[in-house]
Amino acid sequence: MIVVRFFKPYIIWVFCIIGFPVMAQISPGKLTDAHKELEGIASCTKCHDLGQSVSSAKCLDCHDEIQALLDAKRGFHASKEAVDKECIECHSEHHGRKFDMMNELFTNSRR
Ligand code: HEC
Ligand code: HEC
Ligand code: HEC
Secondary structure (H helix, E strand, O other), rough: OHHHHHHHHHHHHHHHHHHHHHHHOOOOOOOOHHHHHHHHHHHHHHEEEEOEEOHHHHHHOOOOHHHHHHHHHOOOOHHHOOOOHHHHHHOOOOOOOOOOOOOOOOOOOOO
């Protein structure tokens, strides 16, 4: 009993000091199947700037096929409809493995 009484407040303090910042880093939901390799805290910054916002430039680091089309001014992404927009205006994430980034297009233009 003495052990429990000693450790309980200790555990709560550890949770307060370490737990809350760590919880703030927890993903709001699973990534779509195509991005499942990017699951986990080590990969957040592959898409997010420090802070939280998603960086289109980071998307394009990986999606060099889209970057190449943009450079060549070819394809849908180079069209008037898409060229000046952020990726997240049409492609969202964290809606689970089965979320289809292609089917949900244009339905999540929250920004
Ligand atoms: C494959 C790219 C990708 C990865 C990897 C990723 N995210 Fe995201 N995240 C997104 C996108 C896209 C959104 C949606 C932004 C929107 O629709 O406003 C988002 C939204 C969020 C949001 C909601 C905040 C907001 O601005 O609406 C949080 C919080 C978040 N991500 C945290 C994380 C954390 C923590 C990790 C790592 C465990 C992570 N993300 C990994 C792409 C990613
Ligand atoms: C670390 C590399 C990486 C990053 C960063 C990344 N992706 Fe991807 N993405 C992939 C891979 C790999 C695939 C699956 C193969 C493919 O379609 O190219 C994919 C697939 C996709 C697809 C097609 C999904 C489908 O169902 O066919 C879209 C749309 C997409 N990514 C958008 C984004 C957006 C928007 C961001 C930034 C928030 C992003 N990606 C960041 C690697 C990445
Ligand atoms: C105005 C909406 C819009 C914006 C903004 C947008 N996309 Fe797309 N994206 C689409 C549509 C529509 C498709 C499917 C049709 C196509 O590829 O021609 C698509 C397809 C994709 C694919 C799959 C391509 C394939 O051939 O499988 C990837 C990867 C992708 N987008 C990445 C991005 C990235 C990265 C950004 C930001 C630089 C971005 N998109 C911005 C609408 C958008």
